[in-house]
Amino acid sequence: MTKMRTKWRTSITKIEPNKIIIRGIPIERLIGSISFPEVVYLLIKGKLPSEKEARMLEAVLVSFADHGVTPPSTQVSRIIASTGSPVNACIAGGLLAFGKHHAGAIEHAMKLFQNSVELCDSEDDIPEVARDVVNKYISKGKKIPGYGHRFHNEDPRPVRLFELAEELNFKGPHMVFALEVEKILNELKNIKMNVDGACASILSDLGFDWRIGVGMFMLGRLPGIIAHIYEERTKEPPFRKFFDVDEIEYEEEQIFRPPKLKTPE
Template identity: 35%
Template sequence: MTQDPSDWWQTSIIDMEPGRIAFRGTPIEDLIGTTSFPEMIWLMLRGDRPTAGQSALLEAALVAGVDHGPQAPSIAAARMAATCGVGLNAALATGINMLGDIHGGAGEQCAELYLDIDTRAQSVPLAQATVDGLGHWRASRGKIVSGFGHRFHKPVDPRAPRLMALVREAADQGIVSGRFADIGEAVQHQIGADRGADIAMNIDGATAVIFCELGFPPPLSRGLFCLSRSVGILAHAWEQTEQGGRNKGPMPPSILPKYVPG
């Protein structure tokens, strides 16, 4: 039986043929100039249009995660790639490919924790659900809780309070429920109580609150962070291209790795 070649790929995202481009049923010419980039992201991922408030909250999360400087592996890798004679697209891909479970994936993992606690809280008070959820996390994933703590920003990551304030404002306006803001703050409080010292909710913890409030599945927390951080990666790759430099490694030539006999 011969397969119809048109059945090879099936998509509800785009309808494209000569002279026609439509995203989720809307002609591209009706989107250009009327639709913001966060709205377009929402449309492409979910198939419908966000409200103005939902779009603003998504945009805030995307803006907050764009960059954290060359000490971030993704940024450093892109800058090094830019000195190796590759194009911007390759430098950009190099940086994005560094966004794994530890650097870049914490938002996805944190969203999973929030959703687990939310499920538990259907039958027990939130405080108990938080204790139980953290206990399950630590038993299965170890003591480090994704979304909390930061090697530079102690005890406050300056991005998180602003994002959480925007979530609270959105909840007051009925744009989101505020449920996951409660969960995020409960987790932050419980970790601080367990360790006997305050701990920062970091960018991953705060954006996970927003993505959960907006109804994005956890894997998209990582995907959306990659979109956000790609802006910073591109900016640094371009800046390094303009600065020049050849074959720059992670350390200046005057600093050599410590040799340890095997």
């Protein structure tokens, strides 16, 4: 008996000879008609955003654009670029550097915000739930994702993002929750929200699932990584030294201890 092949199924893009249909819309109708953030929204959510939603998503992507040579992902990309590797390898190395301690906070924050808001019957419940969350994290000695920054005492990006949200009258429950947590943390520990927390709340109010958080961060950071790769390849000597030999301290650690041999009689 011949086993039937299972067909691939997708509702994202349909490809036919001389035709490309994205979420039911021919590609030629999209080109020149919508912005890149709008097509990102369309691809992931399956519908076109409103003007406010498009503006907020665009602001999120811009806020992620670059953070100098300080992030590990940028450093990895530049190190790979200095070896003469092709640009795709340099980009891949940078993106693979995203993990739990770099870029991972946005997904943790989105999950926290979305789960917490689900516990609220109305916005009146948000302050109490926010207080419970803060107390829970503090009692366990854990850092709340989306708050505090290793470099900035006050990250300038959340301030502008929330200003724009006010200008557009775009302020949903996740944003309200995130700001309430910041208010409590600021009073207790002088800790403010970082860009991950701000964008996590905005993306949650835009209806994005927390599991695509790092993907959205990658979309925003990619232009910055490409710029650093290009700068490294065109302005720095190849195989650039990031450390001199005398800056490296070797610590001998004896992991394997050879067995004592009997002395011959």
